[in-house]
Amino acid sequence: MKVRVRLLNGLHVYERLKRRVVEVEADGSTVREILASAGLPRGQACIAVVGDTAVGMDYRPRPGEEVCVYPPNDGG
Amino acid sequence: MGLGYRGRILRVDLGERTARVEERDDCFYRTYLGGKGLVGYYLLNEVPPRADAFGPENALVFATGVMAGTAAPGFSRVVVGAKSPLTDGYGESEVGGSWGIELKRAGYDALVVQGCSEEPVYLAIADDEAQVRSAGELWGCSTSETEVRLAGEFARRPAVMSIGPAGERLVRFACIMQGDRNAAGRGGLGAVMGAKKLKAIAVSGSRKVETANASALNEIASWFATNFKDNVPSAGLRDSGTAGIIGSLQAAAILPTRNFRFGQFDGWSTIAQLGRGWGPHEMKARGCRGCPIRCKRTFKIGDGSIPTDVEGFAAGPEYETIAAFGSNLCIDDLTTIVRANVYCNQAGMDTISAGMTLAFILECRERGLVDDDDLRRLDARFGNPACVLPLLEMICERRGIGELLAEGSMRASREIGRGSERFAMHVKGQELPMHDPRGKTGVGIGYATADHGADHMTAGHDPAFTEAGAYGMLTCKPLGILEPVPAMALDHRKVRLYLRLQMWWDFLKCLGACFFCVVPRGLMPVPMVVDGVRAATGWDFSLWEGMNAADRAACMARAFNVREGHGPERDRLPARLAEGSGQDGTGRPGIDPGEMDAAVRTYYEMRHWDPETGCPTDARLKCLGIEWVGARLRG
Numbered sequence: 033m034k035v036r037v038r039l040l041n042g043l044h045v046y047e048r049l050k051r052r053v054v055e056v057e058a059d060g061s062t063v064r065e066i067l068a069s070a071g072l073p074r075g076q077a078c079i080a081v082v083g084d085t086a087v088g089m090d091y092r093p094r095p096g097e098e099v100c101v102y103p104p105n106d107g108g
Numbered sequence: 109m110g111l112g113y114r115g116r117i118l119r120v121d122l123g124e125r126t127a128r129v130e131e132r133d134d135c136f137y138r139t140y141l142g143g144k145g146l147v148g149y150y151l152l153n154e155v156p157p158r159a160d161a162f163g164p165e166n167a168l169v170f171a172t173g174v175m176a177g178t179a180a181p182g183f184s185r186v187v188v189g190a191k192s193p194l195t196d197g198y199g200e201s202e203v204g205g206s207w208g209i210e211l212k213r214a215g216y217d218a219l220v221v222q223g224c225s226e227e228p229v230y231l232a233i234a235d236d237e238a239q240v241r242s243a244g245e246l247w248g249c250s251t252s253e254t255e256v257r258l259a260g261e262f263a264r265r266p267a268v269m270s271i272g273p274a275g276e277r278l279v280r281f282a283c284i285m286q287g288d289r290n291a292a293g294r295g296g297l298g299a300v301m302g303a304k305k306l307k308a309i310a311v312s313g314s315r316k317v318e319t320a321n322a323s324a325l326n327e328i329a330s331w332f333a334t335n336f337k338d339n340v341p342s343a344g345l346r347d348s349g350t351a352g353i354i355g356s357l358q359a360a361a362i363l364p365t366r367n368f369r370f371g372q373f374d375g376w377s378t379i380a381q382l383g384r385g386w387g388p389h390e391m392k393a394r395g396c397r398g399c400p401i402r403c404k405r406t407f408k409i410g411d412g413s414i415p416t417d418v419e420g421f422a423a424g425p426e427y428e429t430i431a432a433f434g435s436n437l438c439i440d441d442l443t444t445i446v447r448a449n450v451y452c453n454q455a456g457m458d459t460i461s462a463g464m465t466l467a468f469i470l471e472c473r474e475r476g477l478v479d480d481d482d483l484r485r486l487d488a489r490f491g492n493p494a495c496v497l498p499l500l501e502m503i504c505e506r507r508g509i510g511e512l513l514a515e516g517s518m519r520a521s522r523e524i525g526r527g528s529e530r531f532a533m534h535v536k537g538q539e540l541p542m543h544d545p546r547g548k549t550g551v552g553i554g555y556a557t558a559d560h561g562a563d564h565m566t567a568g569h570d571p572a573f574t575e576a577g578a579y580g581m582l583t584c585k586p587l588g589i590l591e592p593v594p595a596m597a598l599d600h601r602k603v604r605l606y607l608r609l610q611m612w613w614d615f616l617k618c619l620g621a622c623f624f625c626v627v628p629r630g631l632m633p634v635p636m637v638v639d640g641v642r643a644a645t646g647w648d649f650s651l652w653e654g655m656n657a658a659d660r661a662a663c664m665a666r667a668f669n670v671r672e673g674h675g676p677e678r679d680r681l682p683a684r685l686a687e688g689s690g691q692d693g694t695g696r697p698g699i700d701p702g703e704m705d706a707a708v709r710t711y712y713e714m715r716h717w718d719p720e721t722g723c724p725t726d727a728r729l730k731c732l733g734i735e736w737v738g739a740r741l742r743g
């Protein structure tokens with residue numbers, strides 16, 4: 033079973049990703065590890081959300097879950 | 109005439125109905141650059157101490173930078189300044205659109221308006237011709253209608269800055285609109301224009317801006333157009349506009365909710381949709397002239413229920429407006445948020461201060477501090493979308509409870525008393541924007557110390573500087589930002605980070621730059637901005653000079669306030685921010701006021717300002733080559 037990581041607010045343009053959703057096998061990795069293996073360097077994403085709940089970058093997504101990740105927030 | 113700049117300031121006296129040109133030399137521009145630098149210079153020199161913000165002695169300054177009107181994308185913003193009727197001190201706001209380009213093409217770097225007219229007038233500028241004309245028939249018109257009517261008066265379509273009925277009625281947070289979606293929103297500058305009986309300034313320019321190296325500026329523009337789509341912050345803005353940050357603010361528990369009582373809002377995902385669309389309405393991205401990012405949203409309105417532009421599109425709200433009328437009022441009804449935005453734009457009211465003033469009165473009512481027929485009749489409470497539009501109309505018309513609210517939350521709270529001051533969320537009289545310092549302390553330092561009152565656009569925000577690999581850290585090394593600082597730190601490291609970023613921001617304000625186009629909020633790197641100044645002006649310009657110009661601008665703004673008798677007692681955050689924002693322990697802890705006071709003192713010291721009074725020292729002013737400011741301070 034896979035987990036889906038949705039890259040929001042511009043993260044999809046990152047050089048080595050170029051896609052809005054990363055699908056990975058749910059092997060117990062953290063969100064941080066999943067993003068690193070997908071090619072997103074450390075520090076580019078800092079907020080992860082499942083449903084309406086902030087889970088943090090050390091969260092280990094469960095099979096079938098979708099995690100949304102955002103870059104560091106800034107002024108509007 | 110120089111290169112990049114015109115060397116000409118247009119001076120208008122509305123009392124005398126005269127216009128004249130003041131010529132300035134190269135040294136003047138290299139010292140003050142433009143934008144915020146010119147605003148500070150003219151306000152300090154032209155506005156006498158303790159002048160009435162609504163009186164003839166207040167000056168209204170509109171200033172561009174040396175790259176305005178060139179190919180460089182995002183450098184044609186206008187900094188508008190005056191003594192603010194909201195803060196009774198230095199007032200400043202920036203606005204995009206096309207007005208700055210037209211002013212520059214007409215042959216002027218800045219416009220300084222003084223005096224008051226006895227009857228409504230507008231200013232018509234077409235190249236060398238500047239006339240004060242009667243605006244009797246425009247008085248009372250919305251900002252869009254004013255623009256449409258004025259277009260017919262010119263051979264070439266002009267760019268128009270105008271006020272709506274709110275400015276005419278001196279609503280203290282009235283704004284100046286450029287087009288239907290660009291606002292010089294903050295500080296009540298629209299009310300200053302209203303007090304001068306100046307309805308609009310229409311400008312049309314036909315002359316190319318001469319630069320030292322046009323091909324270098326074209327190269328910058330084409331590099332930017334090629335690369336911005338692959339830049340994370342720019343792509344985020346293109347994708348979702350400024351509303352893209354709502355999800356991350358919610359997750360970080362710093363989405364202002366219920367008058368900043370909480371940091372999370374159940375309807376966050378509903379209001380966040382406004383960045384990407386609004387129900388069945390067709391959405392179009394729009395932007396300032398010459399900028400490919402197009403971060404603004406407009407929605408097609410088919411049924412005539414909302415005023416639109418000639419193509420049938422209404423301006424969509426930006427993040428600040430979405431949060432001010434959405435999460436902070438606990439409203440997730442998108443129609444209400446869009447309508448409130450359009451209403452404020454047409455009436456000429458700052459959406460941040462308007463939304464925050466509503467939040468204030470709703471909380472006062474909830475706590476039984478006001479008992480008012482209008483509020484009862486409208487069932488004015490958090491979460492009730494039906495009360496928003498009627499209250500905004502009452503403010504604009506200064507009718508019923510609107511008469512009190514048109515004064516802004518600080519003055520309204522003084523009138524209401526009974527401890528209501530605790531719920532007026534402002535600094536120096538200007539209401540807080542939609543960023544909660546309880547998750548980013550640097551923003552708190554900015555709110556506390558900004559001379560024009562609480563403002564989120566004084567520096568980059570902390571989260572972009574908390575990890576070595578974060579975009580802010582990767583792009584801001586030329587500013588001396590080398591080590592990450594935790595978001596919640598409030599020691600000298602955070603003050604240093606904030607100050608470096610603020611100086612960069614002030615430099616950009618002197619250039620009339622859009623923060624979304626340059627690092628750390630956008631694509632253009634620090635050296636390219638400096639190269640742009642060199643290409644426009646032909647100067648062997650350096651970042652060091654830019655930072656000095658920024659420092660001068662900050663010192664002049666500070667000196668303006670010191671001369672008004674304002675001191676460190678005004679550099680304080682609202683008491684509520686000392687409390688946690690938690691619901692069930694999920695929120696953010698409060699900011700310790702003692703720690704914030706210490707950070708503010710450190711900020712003064714790092715700026716070489718007197719640590720007790722916050723006044724720029726003589727030595728600093730001399731070092732910056734603006735010793736004349738000391739003479740103004742001594743009266």
Ligand code: SF4
Pocket residue numbers: 181182204205394395396399400401402403404622623624625
């Ligand atoms: S990023 Fe947005 S606000 Fe900035 S210049 Fe471009 S369109 Fe205007």
